[in-house]
Amino acid sequence: MIDVFQNKYPGRDYEITHINPEYTSVCPMTGLPDFGTIEVHYVPDKLCIELKSLKYYFLEYRNRGIFFETAVNQILDDLVAACKPRRMQVTGRFHTRGGIHSVVTAEYIAPKRTSRKAKR
Amino acid sequence: MIDVFQNKYPGRDYEITHINPEYTSVCPMTGLPDFGTIEVHYVPDKLCIELKSLKYYFLEYRNRGIFFETAVNQILDDLVAACKPRRMQVTGRFHTRGGIHSVVTAEYIAPKRTSRKAKR
Amino acid sequence: MIDVFQNKYPGRDYEITHINPEYTSVCPMTGLPDFGTIEVHYVPDKLCIELKSLKYYFLEYRNRGIFFETAVNQILDDLVAACKPRRMQVTGRFHTRGGIHSVVTAEYIAPKRTSRKAKR
Amino acid sequence: MIDVFQNKYPGRDYEITHINPEYTSVCPMTGLPDFGTIEVHYVPDKLCIELKSLKYYFLEYRNRGIFFETAVNQILDDLVAACKPRRMQVTGRFHTRGGIHSVVTAEYIAPKRTSRKAKR
Amino acid sequence: MIDVFQNKYPGRDYEITHINPEYTSVCPMTGLPDFGTIEVHYVPDKLCIELKSLKYYFLEYRNRGIFFETAVNQILDDLVAACKPRRMQVTGRFHTRGGIHSVVTAEYIAPKRTSRKAKR
Amino acid sequence: MIDVFQNKYPGRDYEITHINPEYTSVCPMTGLPDFGTIEVHYVPDKLCIELKSLKYYFLEYRNRGIFFETAVNQILDDLVAACKPRRMQVTGRFHTRGGIHSVVTAEYIAPKRTSRKAKR
Amino acid sequence: MIDVFQNKYPGRDYEITHINPEYTSVCPMTGLPDFGTIEVHYVPDKLCIELKSLKYYFLEYRNRGIFFETAVNQILDDLVAACKPRRMQVTGRFHTRGGIHSVVTAEYIAPKRTSRKAKR
């Protein structure tokens, strides 16, 4: 579902960020839509996430009933499975509901670091 | 009073933030209302705070006479008792009174950390 | 001069901030008024600073001739003497004089830490 | 292609930043232009980057088909080759494409540090 | 050239900042004026920089042909020589030239620290 | 579909604004979602728009394929039909598509003004 | 309920604005609190509104169930009755409810203008 491409600079730890301010899903309690911004930060290993497929991946949440906490952890699990990064952090900043604004952040760090710094 | 639900990702340390810009209570000295924004940041263990009950919890301060320092520490104690988190920080940013703007921040860290990072 | 009250949560290290954007004193060189914002951040031990007396304390600078560097250090010394905190930082951000904007920050840390974290 | 000049203060580690908000290249997939801001931060060793030649260097990307990830790493490699710095970081902040805003950051640290702090 | 006065609180490490948004000099290549903001942050030892003489010191750059990198390092050297601080950092943020915005930061740390914290 | 209630102050021309930053629909060309903020400004005559039904009205656009220009004019027509205001303006501010940000504004003014100013 | 004092400059049309960001009332539908900022702009005739009594007047809304549209018009009526101004405008900017942010503005203009410009 999420396309990847070969990282051309695997010898260097570097960070890629994708920010999607157009995330929307459905509240499983009320059936009303939720809105938010999803930030993905990661250090690629051998694979990078292809941007267009990432966009289509987020579209699948549009009609899905899901809690804020679950959505952020699920996105992290799916993206880690797709590109097997050295490190990844996913943050969801959600619109005010009932007067309260919520943020959820989850992080993954690969069990065996394989990173090597270029030219060190 | 504060409802909780099962954390579906207890194997991962992740942070949840709830920000309530509509906090109001009553000054115990003057009887006049105080206003502020309460920020709750926490790392859940087995339980997460249910958002709607959190909203109702804050409403109970509306007619209560309480000092800034007490309110922040009391909220921290109540929320820790309700969800037994791995870590929690509560910050209150209060409106100017007598020309002075006040902020109070208190933190709790669970005595025995039980957190395990996913896939490490 | 500065009133204090008993800290109800001495078992927990927590931070209190008071920001006064209405500080004014007199330049000892020119006799002209100076303006600035004074920020007080502290971790209380057994005593907290009473807000109204803090406001009156700052009023005493209104007609006093004092340099920026002296004012910040003097405020720190006076507030430390009054409430004997575990840690305190005072920052003064002063209006532009002669096209130059100045900031002075001084910090105090109690010689023997007596802090204990709640429930650890 | 990138001119350099002698660093007059090689005995001191200091940081130079150049920010170019007028970066543009061409998307290799669609042939449409991409836009972004490139930030270069570095600690010079014996050579500094000449500003005018840096400007002309960025102009060469104007009609080049290149991915975000490749552009940032290529700029880092070219600038490191030109001035052999003690440390360099390149960040590209790219305009929204498909509703998603991307940032890429890569860093180089010289294998053998030769820096000496002045007067220490 | 730069006047100093006795630091009344030598027993305490504290930071003084002076920010001058009205720095201007002349580009040695083109003869055209450059503009920028110079920030000076320092921890005084026995001497503080007198503000009015600092203002006059900056005026001497108005008709001087000097590069960004040289100006920041020269200001650092001159101010260190004048007040012999425990630590000093000088940052120059210069206006866009050729579409590129530049920042230069240099730091000095005294070889033998003589600082003592008050009351520790 | 849009509920209304009696205007309690028909003797006075006054303005009501409702701003919905959570508008989303579907592009009829690409099938991809569009996002935007809809602003409704109106002077009520005998009827006011009920806020909750307005929210549900906007939800019906979530899965509808519609152009920006049509959406704004359609919302204006529907709301005018529902509450028969003295004047109404609808503005849609849409997210960037293809690098271009679009705004559409349409206005209705009742053919026969029936407004009377209170107490004049 | 609202105290007034003699306008010392009745010969001149001038504008007074009071902005209260601490307005709160109760939603008559849900019983939940509403929050907002009330702005009062007026040109006094013979009487000015006393600031402290205005503050106490707003406090009476704290536990009152009232709609946004009614509150703004009621405040306008009450303040006009109290100080009989030449002109008055009241605006309420209310916090987001159900994802929608509302603003209500009502204006009063005295039937017989009695204003005279000074020295004309």
Added chain:
Amino acid sequence: MIDVFQNKYPGRDYEITHINPEYTSVCPMTGLPDFGTIEVHYVPDKLCIELKSLKYYFLEYRNRGIFFETAVNQILDDLVAACKPRRMQVTGRFHTRGGIHSVVTAEYIAPKRTSRKAKR
């Protein structure tokens, strides 16, 4: 070159805005790129500008040598010829060159107004 589509609401004067922050052309004096934001505001008559073709129209300026004043007037002439609007305004806000930031605004108003307000 610029595609148009039928205006579905010709009976109503309404305004459409398209803002392109990714305009770039070449300076005819120096051959160096210029950058800017082009804003198009218009009231359609029988035709609306198709957004995708507008995007491709702007791309033709990428390698064209043209002055700021000419570009804005040329864009206005081309868009007026394409969609024959009731009114159109084009503004170009260009990046700083030689320390000076320039803005050019030109407007067209159709010689014979044919607009009719809906339902008046």
Added chain:
Amino acid sequence: MIDVFQNKYPGRDYEITHINPEYTSVCPMTGLPDFGTIEVHYVPDKLCIELKSLKYYFLEYRNRGIFFETAVNQILDDLVAACKPRRMQVTGRFHTRGGIHSVVTAEYIAPKRTSRKAKR
């Protein structure tokens, strides 16, 4: 008290603005200091206000007990008397007191306009 100098361009109506963010006086009710920003806008006739004497004029309010409404009108009267302008507006924007922020604006227009536009 307020010095003036000859307007060198009396044949042209032009506007001069002086903004003083360092206004302070004393509340006649409580004896506590008030703070605010005073803006003076005027079209000079034969005389302009000398800036240094304006600064000293504002200093006289520092220890004076005066209401917001009176201060703005008094400043207008004093400055009009001093420079006999064609038009003058004085606005005071005062710090929050009791949770309410106040603004007062008064305007003077000379009874017989003597202005002539240059070269018309």
Added chain:
Amino acid sequence: MIDVFQNKYPGRDYEITHINPEYTSVCPMTGLPDFGTIEVHYVPDKLCIELKSLKYYFLEYRNRGIFFETAVNQILDDLVAACKPRRMQVTGRFHTRGGIHSVVTAEYIAPKRTSRKAKR
């Protein structure tokens, strides 16, 4: 001194703005430098101001002793003489001196309007 070029669109009234945030001159009282931003807005008749010569024109103020009011009027007179516009406005926004921030705005309108709207 100020170069001009032929206006290619004399049949249309359109506005050109040039903003120079790097204006500096010398205070004739103190000999100290003044700083500010000069904004020039004009509707050209047959001639436009050449941007590079405008930049050099402003450089001549760098070492000139001149008051704020005189500078703005002098710039207006010089630019009107150079390009004989249909209308021109010059605004100077000057840095704070003695705690007071000043703005001066002067406008010129050609005695005989020769403007013709395109295609009217």
